[in-house]
Amino acid sequence: xxxxxxxxxxxxxxxxxxxxxxxxxxxxxxxxxxxxxxxxxxxxxxxxxxxxxxxxxxxxxxxxxxxxxxxxxxxxxxxxxxxxxxxxxxxxxxxxxxxxxxxxxxxxxxxxxxxxxxxxxxxxxxxxxxxxxxxxxxxxxxxxxxxxxxxxxxxxxxxxxxxxxxxxxxxxxxxxxxxxxxxxxxxxxxxxxxxxxxxxxxxxxxxxxxxxxxxxxxxxxxxxxxxxxxxxxxxxxxxxxxxxxxxxxxxxxxxxxxxxxxxxxxxxxxxxxxxxxxxxxxxxxxxxxxxxxxxxxxxxxxxxxxxxxxxxxxxxxxxxxxxxxxxxxxxxxxxxxxxxxxxxxxxxxxxxxxxxxxxxxxxxxxxxxxxxxxxxxxxxxxxxxxxxxxxxxxxxxxxxxxxxxxxxxxxx
Amino acid sequence: xxxxxxxxxxxxxxxxxxxxxxxxxxxxxxxxxxxxxxxxxxxxxxxxxxxxxxxxxxxxxxxxxxxxxxxxxxxxxxxxxxxxxxxxxxxxxxxxxxxxxxxxxxxxxxxxxxxxxxxxxxxxxxxxxxxxxxxxxxxxxxxxxxxxxxxxxxxxxxxxxxxxxxxxxxxxxxxxxxxxxxxxxxxxxxxxxxxxxxxxxxxxxxxxxxxxxxxxxxxxxxxxxxxxxxxxxxxxxxxxxxxxxxxxxxxxxxxxxxxxxxxxxxxxxxxxxxxxxxxxxxxxxxxxxxxxxxxxxxxxxxxxxxxxxxxxxxxxxxxxxxxxxxxxxxxxxxxxxxxxxxxxxxxxxxxxxxxxxxxxxxxxxxxxxxxxxxxxxxxxxxxxxxxxxxxxxxxxxxxxxxxxxxxxxxxx
Ligand SMILES: Nc1ncnc2c1ncn2[C@@H]1O[C@H](COP(=O)(O)OP(=O)(O)O)[C@@H](O)[C@H]1O
Ligand SMILES: Nc1ncnc2c1ncn2[C@@H]1O[C@H](COP(=O)(O)OP(=O)(O)O)[C@@H](O)[C@H]1O
Numbered sequence: 001x002x003x004x005x006x007x008x009x010x011x012x013x014x015x016x017x018x019x020x021x022x023x024x025x026x027x028x029x030x031x032x033x034x035x036x037x038x039x040x041x042x043x044x045x046x047x048x049x050x051x052x053x054x055x056x057x058x059x060x061x062x063x064x065x066x067x068x069x070x071x072x073x074x075x076x077x078x079x080x081x082x083x084x085x086x087x088x089x090x091x092x093x094x095x096x097x098x099x100x101x102x103x104x105x106x107x108x109x110x111x112x113x114x115x116x117x118x119x120x121x122x123x124x125x126x127x128x129x130x131x132x133x134x135x136x137x138x139x140x141x142x143x144x145x146x147x148x149x150x151x152x153x154x155x156x157x158x159x160x161x162x163x164x165x166x167x168x169x170x171x172x173x174x175x176x177x178x179x180x181x182x183x184x185x186x187x188x189x190x191x192x193x194x195x196x197x198x199x200x201x202x203x204x205x206x207x208x209x210x211x212x213x214x215x216x217x218x219x220x221x222x223x224x225x226x227x228x229x230x231x232x233x234x235x236x237x238x239x240x241x242x243x244x245x246x247x248x249x250x251x252x253x254x255x256x257x258x259x260x261x262x263x264x265x266x267x268x269x270x271x272x273x274x275x276x277x278x279x280x281x282x283x284x285x286x287x288x289x290x291x292x293x294x295x296x297x298x299x300x301x302x303x304x305x306x307x308x309x310x311x312x313x314x315x316x317x318x319x320x321x322x323x324x325x326x327x328x329x330x331x332x333x334x335x336x337x338x339x340x341x342x343x344x345x346x347x348x349x350x351x352x353x354x355x356x357x358x359x360x361x362x363x364x365x366x367x368x369x370x371x372x373x374x375x376x377x378x379x380x381x382x383x384x385x386x387x388x389x390x391x392x393x394x395x396x397x398x399x400x401x402x403x404x405x406x407x408x409x410x411x412x
Numbered sequence: 413x414x415x416x417x418x419x420x421x422x423x424x425x426x427x428x429x430x431x432x433x434x435x436x437x438x439x440x441x442x443x444x445x446x447x448x449x450x451x452x453x454x455x456x457x458x459x460x461x462x463x464x465x466x467x468x469x470x471x472x473x474x475x476x477x478x479x480x481x482x483x484x485x486x487x488x489x490x491x492x493x494x495x496x497x498x499x500x501x502x503x504x505x506x507x508x509x510x511x512x513x514x515x516x517x518x519x520x521x522x523x524x525x526x527x528x529x530x531x532x533x534x535x536x537x538x539x540x541x542x543x544x545x546x547x548x549x550x551x552x553x554x555x556x557x558x559x560x561x562x563x564x565x566x567x568x569x570x571x572x573x574x575x576x577x578x579x580x581x582x583x584x585x586x587x588x589x590x591x592x593x594x595x596x597x598x599x600x601x602x603x604x605x606x607x608x609x610x611x612x613x614x615x616x617x618x619x620x621x622x623x624x625x626x627x628x629x630x631x632x633x634x635x636x637x638x639x640x641x642x643x644x645x646x647x648x649x650x651x652x653x654x655x656x657x658x659x660x661x662x663x664x665x666x667x668x669x670x671x672x673x674x675x676x677x678x679x680x681x682x683x684x685x686x687x688x689x690x691x692x693x694x695x696x697x698x699x700x701x702x703x704x705x706x707x708x709x710x711x712x713x714x715x716x717x718x719x720x721x722x723x724x725x726x727x728x729x730x731x732x733x734x735x736x737x738x739x740x741x742x743x744x745x746x747x748x749x750x751x752x753x754x755x756x757x758x759x760x761x762x763x764x765x766x767x768x769x770x771x772x773x774x775x776x777x778x779x780x781x782x783x784x785x786x787x788x789x790x791x792x793x794x795x796x797x798x799x800x801x802x803x804x805x806x807x808x809x810x811x812x813x814x815x816x817x818x819x820x821x822x823x824x
Contacts, residue, residue: 116666156713160655161647163677163686164707170667172659223721229658235573243572245657246641247584249675254528255582259671263661265575274575295576301568305729309635312728313721320759347732348759 001025001082002391003136004384005065006089007128009120010034012061015384016069016076019084021392025076027384028068030061042068044076058124062131086132086141087391089180089383090125092118093145095171100148100390103129103141111143117175117228142391149183150176152220157317160227177226178212178328184386185327185379186216192365193323193375201318203311206381207337208328209237209280213307215314223317225310231266234306237280240270241306275299282330282337304340311341315348321374324350327381333361342376349373413437413494414803415548416796417477418501419540421532422446424473427796428481428488431496433804437488439796440480442473454480456488470536474543498544498553499803501592501795502537504530505557507583512560512802515541515553523555529587529640554803561595562588564632569729572639589638590624590740596798597739597791598628604777605735605787613730615723618793619749620740621649621692625719627726635729637722643678646718649692652682653718687711694742694749716752723753727760733786736762739793745773754788761785 002021006013015027028042033055040053055061069077077083088103094114101107108129115122125143132141150158158174159167167173182204189204190197197219206212211234215223225233227242235241251257265274273280276299278288289296315321330337335358342352351369360367360378368376414433418425427439440454445467452465467473481489489495500515506526513519520541527534537555544553562570570586571579579585594616601616602609609631618624623646627635637645639654647653663669677686685692688711690700701708727733742749747770754764763781772779772790780788 155710156717159687159710159714160659161653161684161687161714161718162655162659162682164689164710166677166686170662172662174656227656227658228662229656232656232658240657241573242654243574243657244586244639244641244644245652245655245660245678246639246644247572247574248657248660249671250582250584250640252671259661259664265578266657270574272573274578275571275573277576298567298571298576299573302571302573305568306573308728309725312724312726314724315759316720316724316727316757317717319756344731345728347727 001077001084002388003069003083003086003132004089004387004391005086005128005132006384007058007062007124008089009124012058012065012128014065014069015388016083017388019392021385021388024384026069028065030055030064033058033061040064040068042074044074049074058127059131062128062135066135080136080139083136083139085391085395086136086139087387088125088129088132088141088143089146089387090143091121091146091177092175093143093147093151094175095151095173097143097145097148098151100142100144100387100394102394103133103143107143117171118230140395142387142394144180144387144390146177146179147175149179150174150214150221150224153223157223172228174224174227176212176214176221176224177230178206178210178214179221179224180383180386181206181327181381182212182214182216182221182224184383185325185381186214186219188379189323189325189377190219192377192379195322200322201315201320202323202325203314203321204325204327205307205311205331205341206328207307207326207330207334210239210328211236211241211307213310213314215317217318223314229266231270234310235275235303236271237282238268238271238273240266240274272299272303275302282334286334286336300337300340304337307341308345311345311350312348321348321350323375323377325377325379327379332378332380335360338367338376338378350376352376413489413496414800415481415495415498415544416501416799416803417498417540417544418796419470419474419536420501421536424470424477424540426477426481427800428495429800431804433797433800436796438481440477442467442476445470445473452476452480454486456486461486470539471543474540474547478547492548492551495548495551497803497807498548498551499799500537500541500544500553500555501558501799502555503533503558503589504587505555505559505563506587507563507585509555509557509560510563512554512556512799512806514806515545515555519555529583530642552807554799554806556592556799556802558589558591559587561591562586562626562633562636565635569635584640586636586639588624588626588633588636589642590618590622590626591633591636592795592798593618593739593793594624594626594628594633594636596795597737597793598626598631600791601735601737601789602631604789604791612734613727613732614735614737615726615733616737616739617719617723617743617753618740619719619738619743619746622651622740623648623653623719625722625726627729629730635726641678643682646722647687647715648683649694650680650683650685652678652686684711684715687714694746698746698748712749712752716749719753720757723757723762724760733760733762735787735789737789737791739791744790744792747772750779750788750790762788764788 002017004015011031013029016025026044032038038054041050092114204214213225231239276296285296351372353369356367414429416427424442428437438456444450450466453462504526616626625637643651688708697708763784765781768779
């Protein structure tokens, strides 16, 4: 069986797959690590339960997961030995990792070095790996990065126009995010269209609490919205997206804010929340906007306008567009946001069918109007499955042997 | 006669027009104000001279200009009384000024308030106005703003996704820049195309030492690249253009830089200079790139890639594109940069004729390939003439009377 672990900054999520990946045996989460209101969820099929579960740190959270997996009552694992491979989500692979890899000491060391770029996430990811090595001795661990898919973004798109030496010496560049989701969804989209991904220029709109737009040409990420930190790009739930950096000088020098306060604003008080003053949740914003809340209407306008501009920009980056793909919480569920984004984009060949758009969830993933030059799709993302696919691919006997010689072999 | 004054941060430029604006009688500049290497240039027609001229401050520079204008030897002004109106370039009109206005006390006070946004420029502009009031008593002064044309940019495009209350309370928004140039050039483009500007969606690429791309729909600026400070948007000669603001936190918190150092980098050490390591001058960069300098090739790639993306973004913002207009030092003179920007943009309808492009300077301003859906033009900018046009329009007897009642009446 294949275990997928996402040991994040404040929660630990897991899924257990059958060895052929046809079925998720169980899934769960240890939430609010380090807080008194911590809780655990564990699902087997549709049956699940949530219970109070206070964990002091990520080590304790890992223990709580093991307990749930091995529980005689609701666990699905007889013994640790039934797990044949473990896949871990890791946020930041710096400019080192171009694909998923099997963990060894040298990989672990590199992950620690990449932690400067993701100080909240990588250390938690690493605890998950070390605990897994202890709990499942001899079982291979694979790491799958949020950044790796974007390592194909060329210099003209990943470099900022800052002093070149500074950028190179300190790894200042666009790293991107949500790469695992974008990779999964772009492959699924090519399958749905029954066209080789090598022949397609597409824009994936991963619209969840976090937002990434990704320009994917021939299956390779060639530009993406999130840059160096994770609040950049398009406005998100609470994150600001891009803004003129000169504003930081103004907030500090003229308004007397500390850099810590500014950073807190950029990550937690901006985006949909900052514009609307009401919520970071798109459902609430759509509802309130409909009832006439002007600040929520403004938040919708800014959000969709930034996305429309990015689609146009990426079409220019790729010299045209074949497919536009919506995914993640907002992208999969909100027909209204898709309508707003696609309105008046006929000059690019984007036109959607309002009936198909309204029925997209569970219906036809292709919501294009008939005759539209660009195929517009709604494709549910599944990052865990993508991690499981990489984990399986990299730990198949033949591949594993190759790995021993070249530990940084990419999954593809 | 109409006198145009651009009292900038380190130089004072002037032009004297005939009352009907058909002719520039003389033009000049007092450069490097406050520096021992200060100098003055004065041109009458094609005849000109440059001489050493050390000036302590902008007051002294104004005096040096008056001397040149009134010089019995090479001056063109008999007496101050021959000047009937004076137009001033002012950088920042905040969110107050939507157009050009005749100066009165209330306008001067507002200019002082806008100086928080342009601390290097507005105070110098104000000195120019006050000196003009003293030197030409009773003559009306008109101010023409770099920002005013962009006041039509709607909230979805001028607001950042920062906390709304913060933005509103402290005027944090996109103000734009090079508005006088974009206005002049867009009107000239419509005339060249012999089409009403109201019916056109265009992108103006003002590519000089400073760079602005402007989306102009129906003659109104609806989005523009420069935001709050003047180093934002697209990479420029020494200015960084947009980058992920999180980089500032990294430079200060991880690398120990001061905010002052970071600001210095953003304004003076970035852009073409920072990428190339060689120069901020596009001619030098093109020459070195041609000879195989890879850093200069990179600078060209980043510069043109950012512009291509912005053109695509603005096409999406306007729902399509009718005209693409190049202006300013690089835009008017570099066939190579225009070629790189327009390559592979057929999906938008942009296609240029390489022969027309090469001959654009002095030749046909329309360099589109025959049958191209988008008209691509090369149009020389003339900010001084635009200022002179506004100055004349606002000081015509009838208009001047109206102005007395409503001092913030826009030029149009
Ligand atoms: N039907 C819906 N309409 C609009 N927004 C929705 C809908 N369903 C979910 N969302 C939004 O999706 C977002 C969460 O997306 P998700 O992908 O789950 O986030 P995360 O990035 O945390 O994985 C929230 O803003 C939520 O409001
Ligand atoms: N023939 C040319 N080829 C390429 N670049 C040119 C050419 N002529 C002028 N330039 C560039 O134009 C820029 C200056 O533009 P200009 O509009 O004069 O600047 P400013 O913004 O200071 O008014 C410089 O980078 C210069 O190298």
